Amino acid sequence: MSSGKSKVFVTRNDMPKCGLDLLNKECDVSYWDKPSPAPRQELLKRVAGTNAIYCALSDKIDRELLDAAGPQLKVVSTISVGYDHVDVAECRKRGIRIGYTPDVLTDATAELTLALLLCTSRRLTEAIHEAKTGGWVSWAPTWMTGPGLAGATVGIVGFGRIGQAVGRRVKAFNTAKILYFNRSEKAEAKEIGAEKVTFDELLEKSDFVICTAALVPETKEMFNKAAFAKMKNTAVFVNTSRGGTVDQDALIEALQNNVIWGAGLDVTTPEPLPLDSPLFRLKNCVVLPHIGSAAIEARDTMSTLTAQNILAALNGKDMPAELK
Numbered sequence: 020m021s022s023g024k025s026k027v028f029v030t031r032n033d034m035p036k037c038g039l040d041l042l043n044k045e046c047d048v049s050y051w052d053k054p055s056p057a058p059r060q061e062l063l064k065r066v067a068g069t070n071a072i073y074c075a076l077s078d079k080i081d082r083e084l085l086d087a088a089g090p091q092l093k094v095v096s097t098i099s100v101g102y103d104h105v106d107v108a109e110c111r112k113r114g115i116r117i118g119y120t121p122d123v124l125t126d127a128t129a130e131l132t133l134a135l136l137l138c139t140s141r142r143l144t145e146a147i148h149e150a151k152t153g154g155w156v157s158w159a160p161t162w163m164t165g166p167g168l169a170g171a172t173v174g175i176v177g178f179g180r181i182g183q184a185v186g187r188r189v190k191a192f193n194t195a196k197i198l199y200f201n202r203s204e205k206a207e208a209k210e211i212g213a214e215k216v217t218f219d220e221l222l223e224k225s226d227f228v229i230c231t232a233a234l235v236p237e238t239k240e241m242f243n244k245a246a247f248a249k250m251k252n253t254a255v256f257v258n259t260s261r262g263g264t265v266d267q268d269a270l271i272e273a274l275q276n277n278v279i280w281g282a283g284l285d286v287t288t289p290e291p292l293p294l295d296s297p298l299f300r301l302k303n304c305v306v307l308p309h310i311g312s313a314a315i316e317a318r319d320t321m322s323t324l325t326a327q328n329i330l331a332a333l334n335g336k337d338m339p340a341e342l343k
């Protein structure tokens with residue numbers, strides 16, 4: 020018998036509890052019952068008849084899935100700020116509202132970006148491996164050296180919430196210059212001391228190139244062979260946006276041929292990155308398993324916001340973070 024409550028489907032069973040508690044108070048909540056993404060066919064089955072979907076970036080929300088859910092679906096709420104996995108136009112056509120989680124993960128992702136940058140430039144994974152496996156024979160003046168941030172020029176591609184938060188943090192490392200590239204001029208750049216330049220100028224002048232741009236058709240594979248060729252061969256490339264902004268074969272070639280010095284990647288294509296990817300074998304590449312926002316507080320707040328977005332939409336109210 021129906022409870023009369025709105026039906027919410029949650030695509031994983033390991034979403035942070037605080038958000039799920041909120042939903043459980045008011046809604047009839049069902050879950051994919053494993054802590055891994057539901058196989059596509061299961062997802063299509065489970066969304067049928069629901070009023071709301073609580074999803075993650077690993078769930079493709081496209082026309083097929085919206086059809087499978089049915090016309091009663093009111094809201095798709097993703098526990099992420101990126102929404103490249105959601106067919107926004109198709110949702111709009113059907114009057115389905117979209118919730119996401121901007122701001123609450125900005126600090127966590129900026130922190131991780133700095134951690135990854137330093138891990139790559141100062142060769143931390145290699146150095147830890149050497150220390151544990153006997154490579155540490157004595158202190159050595161040129162061993163395990165890498166480029167420093169102090170005095171360096173840092174280029175940030177995509178100077179939005181996360182890009183700016185990264186800019187504020189790299190400034191504290193006594194960098195010489197911060198350059199940024201995106202379409203619009205950002206007022207915050209003045210306080211950060213960042214200068215807007217063209218993409219090519221950023222590539223040519225930066226010692227560190229950091230990508231924090233949204234993945235949209237225009238940014239897809241913007242880091243291609245030509246882009247890596249324009250970068251200094253001493254440059255470190257860091258990507259914490261989406262794997263799709265990079266032509267990964269071109270990056271592998273650039274790393275293998277020392278066209279650039281190194282790369283730190285929190286995001287790849289595909290995810291998870293297959294174990295036989297050359298990226299895992301390259302000493303000048305650090306790969307993380309997409310953990311940008313994985314600070315405990317951030318993930319809890321993201322879950323709460325994802326649930327609040329659903330509850331507001333189901334009750335016909337303003338959502339705290341609706342994608343407009």
Ligand code: NAP
Binds near residue numbers: 124201204232309
């Ligand atoms: P945001 O504030 O919307 O910033 C996105 C930036 O991308 C904006 O500065 C935007 O500027 C720029 N951009 C959009 N289209 C562009 C284009 N065609 N060319 C150049 N720049 C363009 O979003 P955010 O909160 O900073 O998040 C940024 C991205 O980080 C998300 O979309 C997500 O994919 C990724 N992310 C990853 C993790 C992780 O775990 N690694 C965590 C959180 C977020 P203009 O519109 O002015 O061009």
